[in-house]
Amino acid sequence: MDVSSIVERINDLFNVTSKEIYSSESGITYYAEKNVKKLGYCVNLTLETIEEARIHGVDMLVTHHDAWDEIYGLKEACIEKLEEYGISHYYNHLPLDDCNFGTNDSLLKRLNIEIVKRTHEWEGLYFGRIAEYDKEIEFNELVKNLENLLEEPVRSWRFNDKKSEASGFSLW
Structure with missing residues (x-):
């Protein structure tokens, strides 16, 4: 299955009243252009969770939280690792808290x-x-x-x- 289809199926679960707000609190952080055979899920996107995804052959990681902006350089480092390992990432934060x-x-x-x-x-x-x-x-x-x-x-x-x-x- 491709990443876009998975994201569409997830997004269809939510009652989106404002696309702007919804997309500011959920979305794709990195898109690896390959089909998803194995999907992983965890709460936080960190370098450690990306490494676990690599070890377990995950093609796409779905998280509740994106990498924390408050930790200097973490988001950029996570995106680099996702790209290096060819792992797509999607997060859904406040919409998941709300539903x-x-x-x-x-x-x-x-x-x-x-x-x-x-x-x-x-x-x-x-x-x-x-x-x-x-x-x-x-x-x-x-x-x-x-x-x-x-x-x-x-x-x-x-x-x-x-x-x-x-x-x-x-x-x-």
């Missing part, structure tokens, strides 16, 4: 938490959620639930020793 099958909503559904409100709006895209459990739980229990689901340690900050009066929390 009902994306990062935020999927995590909350897996935790059996009801979404109360979409928050942190930017140009019509919402990248935050406020959600509630059916019954009140301890903060540490929420952290443990996240760690069990993600199979990773979670950084958390408790700002007081009181039991939570509300059963909601914010994710962004």
